[in-house]
Amino acid sequence: MAEVSLDQLARLWDEFRSMPFPRDFYQREPEGKCVVMMDSTLAGCISSVLDGPLDDRRRDILRGRITALGAILPTIADDEYATTYFTHLHGTAVLAAEVDRSRSE
Template sequence: MRAVALVGAVFDAVSALLPAPDGMTEDGHDLARLWAEHRAAPYPASFRGVEVDGVDLVLLDAEAAGLVGRELEGVLDDLGVALLRACVEDLDKVVPLIGEASCAAYFDRLRTITRMAAVRGTPAAT
């Protein structure tokens, strides 16, 4: 658990240094809006069953979706936050490698959403 806390501290420090995406706030309204937009977007059909650098994109999309949904419901636990951060790491790895623009945009938006949800799901330091 110390490792999870250490990783959380690193994420918090890095996110504090990075500017927030345009229009994003910490109250969750933008997360919910962006999540609704993402859910309305079709999954890039030509990327069903495709792996990028060993990451199955359909499974990554599904796992991130479940975890973001749990965060929006307010039931994401510490394990869920750690899994969400693992999704962020996978997205950070694969998004630059996706050569097709609409698929890259789909997964880049998912990366933004998972980052926002991971930050929201992390308890404040005491």
């Protein structure tokens, strides 16, 4: 089962990496959050999960950013592409957290 999830994570990550960052969100900070920083932080965590288990610090960062991004998603519904982009990022990050968690079980 973990192998299937890791393969799925790798596929989602490849799909996500081919998506350009939403141009209008370089300056936009929904809910006061810098989504550029959130994007890069989550990307680093996801990439790290693909390489192996996270350390406690990165695991906490991943969980916190998943929660923060989940709260932001409803506030960006006015931009269809950004919604698609950040929803994909959120789903990929959630799966990364699940893969990381399954490694410790």
